[in-house]
Amino acid sequence: MAFFPKPAEGSWTEHWPDLGTEPVDYTDSIDPEQWRLEQQAIFRKCWLNVGRVEKLPKKGSYFTREMPSAGVGTSVIIVRDTDNEVRAFYNMCRHRGNKLVWNDYPGEEVSGTCRQFTCKYHAWRYSLKGDLTFVQQEGEFFDLDKADYGLVPVRCEVWEGFIFINFDDAAEPLIDYLGDFAKGLEGYPFHEMTETYSYRAEVNSNWKLFIDAFVEFYHAPILHMKQAVKEEADKLAGYGFEALAYDIKGRHSMVSSWGGMSPPKDPNMVKPIERVLHSGLFGPWDRPKIKGILPEELPPAVNPSRHHAWGQDSFEFFPNFTLLLWAPGWYLTYHYWPTGVDTHIFECTLYFVPATNTRERLAHEMAAVTFKEYAFQDANTLEATQTMINTRVVKDFPLCDQEILLRHLHKTAWDYVNAYKKEKGLTNGSDNGKASTTASEKDAINV
Numbered sequence: 001m002a003f004f005p006k007p008a009e010g011s012w013t014e015h016w017p018d019l020g021t022e023p024v025d026y027t028d029s030i031d032p033e034q035w036r037l038e039q040q041a042i043f044r045k046c047w048l049n050v051g052r053v054e055k056l057p058k059k060g061s062y063f064t065r066e067m068p069s070a071g072v073g074t075s076v077i078i079v080r081d082t083d084n085e086v087r088a089f090y091n092m093c094r095h096r097g098n099k100l101v102w103n104d105y106p107g108e109e110v111s112g113t114c115r116q117f118t119c120k121y122h123a124w125r126y127s128l129k130g131d132l133t134f135v136q137q138e139g140e141f142f143d144l145d146k147a148d149y150g151l152v153p154v155r156c157e158v159w160e161g162f163i164f165i166n167f168d169d170a171a172e173p174l175i176d177y178l179g180d181f182a183k184g185l186e187g188y189p190f191h192e193m194t195e196t197y198s199y200r201a202e203v204n205s206n207w208k209l210f211i212d213a214f215v216e217f218y219h220a221p222i223l224h225m226k227q228a229v230k231e232e233a234d235k236l237a238g239y240g241f242e243a244l245a246y247d248i249k250g251r252h253s254m255v256s257s258w259g260g261m262s263p264p265k266d267p268n269m270v271k272p273i274e275r276v277l278h279s280g281l282f283g284p285w286d287r288p289k290i291k292g293i294l295p296e297e298l299p300p301a302v303n304p305s306r307h308h309a310w311g312q313d314s315f316e317f318f319p320n321f322t323l324l325l326w327a328p329g330w331y332l333t334y335h336y337w338p339t340g341v342d343t344h345i346f347e348c349t350l351y352f353v354p355a356t357n358t359r360e361r362l363a364h365e366m367a368a369v370t371f372k373e374y375a376f377q378d379a380n381t382l383e384a385t386q387t388m389i390n391t392r393v394v395k396d397f398p399l400c401d402q403e404i405l406l407r408h409l410h411k412t413a414w415d416y417v418n419a420y421k422k423e424k425g426l427t428n429g430s431d432n433g434k435a436s437t438t439a440s441e442k443d444a445i446n447v
Contacts, residue, residue, distance in 0.1 A: 011401045012246050019407040023396035028413055029206035030390050035341035038413065041420030042319050043069040047157075047164040047177045049321040049335065050088075054161070054194050055111065056080040060128060063111035064091055064101050068345075069207075069320070069338045070167055076154055077101050077117070078163060081128040088156035088165045089130050093119040094149040100126070117151075126151050161190050180249045181315050184301025185323075189292035193330060193351035197368035200347045205382035207320060207336040207344040208409060213378040214334065215255055215316060215405035217243050245305040246404055251318040251412050253405045256304055259311025262328040274370075279363035281370045282311060283328040286363070288353035293329035303327075316405065318412055329353065332371070342386050348375055 013021055028034050050065045055078075062079035075091035077100065093100045098121040103110050116133065117126045125134035130151035138144065155166040157174035159182055164174050175182065203210060245256040263285035267275050274280035291297060295310075302325060303310040315323045322334035335347040350368050355361035389395070399406055421427045 012404045013401050013407070015246075016248055016404065016408070019404065019411060023398045024407055024410055025396050026389055026410070027395055028410060028417075029208055029386070030341065030392065030395075032341045034417065035206075035338065037417045037420060038338070039069065039071060041416045042413065043067075043338070044071065044167045045171065045416070045420070046319050047166045047171065047174050048319075049162050049164050049317070049333070050076070050078060051163050052161050052190075053080075053086065053158060053163060055163075056086060058113065059084060060113045060115055061111075062101070062114065062117075062128075064109050066107065066109055067337075074167075075099060076165060077151075078156065078165070079128055083129075086156055086158055086163055087128075087130065088154040088163075089151035090154060092152065093121065093124055094132065094151070095119065095122055095124050095135075100151070160186060160188070178317060179252055181247075181252050181254060181301055181317070185299050185315070187292065187299050188302070188325065189290055190331070190351070192288070192290045192292075192353050195352045195354040195364060196349050197352075197364070198347065198349040199372055200345060201376070201379060202339075203344055203346050203379055203382055204342060205344065205386040206342055207338040208413060209382050209385060210334075210336050210344065210346055210379065211316065211320075211322070211409055212403075212406045213382065214314065214322060215253070215409065216403045217255075217257060243402065244303075244307050244310060247304060248405070248408050252316060253408050254301075254304075254313060254315045255405060256307075256313045257311055258307070258309045259327070262311075262326075274366065277362050277366040278359070279366040279370075281367070281374055283326050283330050283367045284352070284360065284363035285328070286360070288329045290329065290353055293327075316409070318409075330367070334375075342390065346375075346379065348372070 013019065028038075048067075048070070051063065055061070055063050059080055059082050062077055065076050065078065067074040067076055077089045077091045079087055079089075081087055091100050091102075092098070098119055099106050100117055100119055101110060102108070102120075114128075116128065118124070123134070123136045124132065127133050130153060132146040132149045132151075135141065135144065135146060138146075155169060155171065157164055157166075159174055159178060166174075171177070243255050243257045247254050247256075259282055262280070262282040263278065264270050270280055278285040287293065295303070301315075302313055304313075310327060312324060312326045315325075317323065320336040320338075323331065324334070325331045330350065330352045332348060332350045335345075337345040337347070339345060348371075350364075350371060352364045352367075355364055418427070
């Protein structure tokens with residue numbers, strides 16, 4: 001197993017001096033007022049990924065997303081209309097505000113296909129483009145113009161098959177928001193990888209803490225040592241781990257790593273079941289037969305160090321979307337949906353080129369099960385962390401050179417909140433993001 005030193009020019013952190021090297025303040029992960037500000041400043045202002053176009057395979061296909069991060073009770077319908085355009089609307093009837101699309105339980109997300117949306121309460125109907133088309137006993141209303149009562153739209157744009165929404169009508173276009181990383185990923189064969197495996201968990205920690213766990217590998221040799229056979233785990237625990245590259249572009253970041261043990265050079269490095277199924281944590285050993293995944297075919301943003309042992313890149317699109325590409329030709333996504341200052345919903349979806357036989361299907365399932373265990377090993381520490389930082393005994397924590405992306409994440413969150421407070425006149429003379437909000441200012445937070 002190879003280990004790679006820091007770049008010859010020095011540490012990772014010194015490439016971004018504005019992030020500093022001092023301990024990082026974690027008040028943003030324990031303060032309820034900060035969480036309420038993040039709802040308005042971040043989750044109602046930034047582009048949020050809600051899925052892929054494969055979830056809308058034909059005209060009339062739709063799904064709903066519950067969006068507690070963007071305000072209590074917020075729900076959105078995403079639909080492919082009759083012109084094949086992907087649209088999004090608030091999931092609310094214009095008559096009396098009933099949730100428009102739901103089945104037996106109004107809090108559960110649903111999906112399906114329809115020709116129109118019909119409210120369960122009074123049967124008002126809406127076209128797939130959001131127009132109000134029918135009002136039950138329309139003559140009973142007073143000067144009602146149906147053209148004035150269509151569904152309220154939510155901005156919706158698509159990049160490389162990924163559907164994003166934004167609750168801010170004045171937000172910049174999606175492609176500009178995603179920036180250079182997205183441009184550098186264009187052309188990757190996401191559309192070929194349509195066999196999916198998903199899981200979710202309700203986690204009792206701040207949403208940023210789980211991202212913290214995925215943007216550094218400092219913990220990997222210790223926390224994940226049982227993922228490898230003992231001999232390999234002992235090597236990692238003894239020598240540590242270093243990523244191949246880190247990069248930061250504006251609000252977004254990425255980390256590139258080795259991890260191409262698929263297949264491993266020595267089958268004895270992995271567990272017997274992995275040898276039988278030709279699959280494991282790093283994915284199936286047999287590459288799918290598609291274009292765009294060989295080293296010479298990869299888009300420029302992938303494997304930026306051009307290292308021969310490259311295994312995976314993790315792109316962190318602020319605020320809560322992780323896109324992780326693996327060398328064997330598959331990818332996964334993470335989403336972190338805050339539900340409170342110290343709670344969030346974690347979602348993971350793995351994407352493979354559809355299996356053509358039973359062996360390939362079992363290899364995919366083995367990778368999915370193994371990675372689920374790997375991710376929940378990270379999650380296992382979060383509630384313990386949250387419990388202790390909630391005590392406020394310590395609020396500033398030292399970070400090492402490999403934890404550069406943690407510095408960036410927390411600074412970016414502070415920057416968004418501070419900009420919002422300045423816009424709303426909520427600042428009280430401090431620019432470091434740590435000033436408290438006064439009682440009179442709290443009423444303006446939800447404006």
